[in-house]
Amino acid sequence: MTLHAPAPATAVPSLDVDPFSDEVLADPLPFHEQLRESGPLVRLERYDIFGMGRYEDVHAALVDWQGFQSSAGVGLSNFRREKPWRPPSLLLETDPPHHDAPRHVLEPILAPRALRSLREQWAAAAETFVEELLQRSEVDAVRDIAETFPLRVFPDAVGLPDEGREHLLPYGDHLFNAFGPDNHLVEKGKARIGEVAAWVDAQCQREVLTPDGFGAQIWAAADRGDITHAQAPTIVRSLLSAGVDTTVHAIAGILNGFVSFPGEWSVLRADPDRARVAFDEAIRWESPVQTFFRTATRDIAVAGGVVPEGDKILMFLGSANRDPRRWQDPHRFDLGRDPSGHVGFGMGIHQCVGQHVARLEAESLLRVLARRVERIELAGEPRRHLNNTMRAWASLPVRLVAA
Incomplete structure (x- = not known):
């Protein structure tokens, strides 16, 4: 895709489909195919916004932060005209130069080298956890695995106390719903969001956090002057906002991949080093984060059409990750694939x-x-969890057959 100064525009195709309808959220693949085949740039009539679903175009727009900004909000709401429901994320909803200092603080804290000390600790936690799972004939891969393990290890790494961690999931669910329209999914979360948001905000304060976690390191960066003390709790909140639900749904997506393509489980058992490939292939195949919005900073020509300055554009990450123009046999979960990119x-x-x-x-x-575990077998009917941004499971009953 070429992003440049406006050129004479051709007609942009339109689709009268609600991408946030229950039907599309439950199974977005038919809509994604329709979106990709309609053209590189499509007008989504229901919300009077533009959409992109092809890999090349989505990738190019994502890297063009100067043309497609995040600071006007990565949801449907336009921060140029509307007040956000909570203070914007200093990472997700800002652009340079305001984005630079928070990003530079977090990068070394969360870099692979810095995480080496956690590798042995989390491996031991996984041993204990899997031993507990194997005491049961059947488990729910969502509730008992994908939700439980991250909520054991990640809040510890941030430095959170044990009490109240159950608030993290409804907080993240509402946050990602709020990136979409104000529909029944957003309404569902409003009753509790005041309570859970207050708890999350409280956990971001220095006195609550343990002295050896990610949160304490962020506050130490404020003491050094790398960020302000006012920014520190907002950056800690970013970890709690984006670091739980995405991982939960990624792990559920991985397990669904192995249930759907059981031969790939044999591949992993034969070569456990492919666990990293399995993770990235699941992120490609399942795409836990399905969509994010950007806002045009000027009139931008895209494949013969023009996105006017100030207009929202919805990038379908899940569609791009299954675009047959980029991926061979894209609907297959395949550990033999290179999912990088x-x-x-x-x-x-x-x-x-x-x-x-x-x-x-x-x-x-x-x-x-x-x-x-020798085999992972489906033990009941899976159920999707609907969210305006996330592709998620509500339940995935499985049988773990011990090796």
């Missing part, structure tokens, strides 16, 4: 800074499961 974590300067943490959580768990 997927846009499931975004791309460019706003690419997810915490992805190495999520990858380590999943890898720690998968290595133990691969050694201890």
